[in-house]
Amino acid sequence: MRLISLIVVLVLSTGAAFSDSLPSWNAGEAKARILAFVDAVTDPKSEDYVTPAERIAVFDNDGTLWAEKPVYFQLLYALDRLKEKAAADPSILTSDVLKAAAAGDLEKVAESGEEGLLEIVMVSHSGLSVDEFQKDVADWLGTARHPTKQMAYTDMTYQPMLELLRHLRDNGFTTYIVSGGGLHFMRAFAEEAYGIPPEQVIGSTGNTRYEVLNGEPTILKDPGIAFIDDKAGKPVAIDSRVGRLPIFVGGNSDGDFQMLEWATSGDGPRLGVLIHHTDEQREWAYDRDSHVGKLQRGLDEGPGRGWILIDMARDWGRIWSGSTN
Known part of the structure; x- marks a missing residue:
């Protein structure tokens, strides 16, 4: 990890290094650490080099890749x-x-x-x-339009996170969504919105069954919940669906805590990031007392575990993919 620390110092001191990779991110420690990590794990000469097959990145969806207020x-x-x-x-x-x-x-x-x-x-x-x-x-x-922002929901994806996903893929990472949201709901838009194909979307599932209807083989959605992909369920889902421990993991709430805890506990270079919603003017400001996207344990323990707390108001020059604000 020594090379990563040296690169962080270099980026912070120059201010201009890697500036085109994440244009919607403001210069600062969060951006520098992310870019330094990606650079180190993709450099064959680095002691922190990770082979492409092991470059797995997983992200929560609600509150991490797009907004989640007033409710999901x-x-x-x-x-x-x-x-x-x-x-x-x-x-x-x-x-x-x-x-x-x-x-x-x-x-x-x-x-x-x-x-x-x-x-x-x-x-x-x-x-x-x-x-x-x-x-x-x-x-x-x-x-449909958001009840207060009056924006299309697909315009309420976070531009900085779209850039991060693209930057990771450009550097040989495979990106997954691992979210408490419904699997089939997210698959309806994830590829177009994020560039993440259906087979790389992991979510909560209801009961389903196979039946031939009017001669057509069909998968039907039945009442009942089969699996909730939240909290401790997220590491379980990653293990069963991916089969590799991620080296980069992103979330925004305590529902993502176990996923970050598990992923960053492995050997070798690993990075966890938490989106901290601090921008009341451009988005919303919430954390400890929020019914949706509650962030308490992550605030208290995240920095001590080496996770990056991304301050939206400070670290992002632009919020929405569908506007310049």
């Missing part, structure tokens, strides 16, 4: 569909969180966290085929 975007989508189904059949509202969702009580829904989100999604979309579901998601994303 997948939930806003699911609320629209749940209301439609409940109007036709009120008996589907079998829990308090489902009743709150149908009534539009976003505060109560937000308090339910990832598990509440998944319950709403699984109920609102059971009975659809995977293909039908993903087409419906894509159609919704093409027309």
Whole structure:
């Protein structure tokens, strides 16, 4: 790791080194450490060199690659569909969180966290085929607008993170999404939005089954949750789906803590980053007391573990992919 430290010093002292790689990032320690890490692990002469096959990078989605306020975007989508189904059949509202969702009580829904989100999604979309579901998601994303920002949701991806994903891939990394969000929801847009293909998206899953309908082999979405890809579930999912310990891992909340803890515990060079939402003017400012994207343990323990806390207000010159702000 000595070479990485030397490169950080060089970048901070020159200010101009690697400036074109992450143009939406402001000069500073966060940018310098990231670039130094990538440079060191890709230099065959470096003591920290990592072969391309082992250059695995994993990222959370909500709050890390795109925004997550006032609630997860997948939930806003699911609320629209749940209301439609409940109007036709009120008996589907079998829990308090489902009743709150149908009534539009976003505060109560937000308090339910990832598990509440998944319950709403699984109920609102059971009975659809995977293909039908993903087409419906894509159609919704093409027309829906954020309730307060009035932006298309796909314009609310973070430009600095798009640049980071591209920079990693340009340097031989394979990039994965590892998120508590629904697998099929994210697969509907991840390749177009992030350049991450469906097979490199890992998420929470509902029950599914295979059936031949009208002569067509079909995967159907059924009620119920099969796996929640959050907290301790994330390392388990990475182990089963990727089979390698990541060397670069990014998140934004305590739901990502175990993923960062596990990935950065291995031998050799490793880097963990946490997006700290500090920009009330351009985005939102939240951490310890937030129902969505709560960041407490990461703030307290992250720096001592060598993780980078990326301060959005300080470290990012631009926030959104869909605007210059």
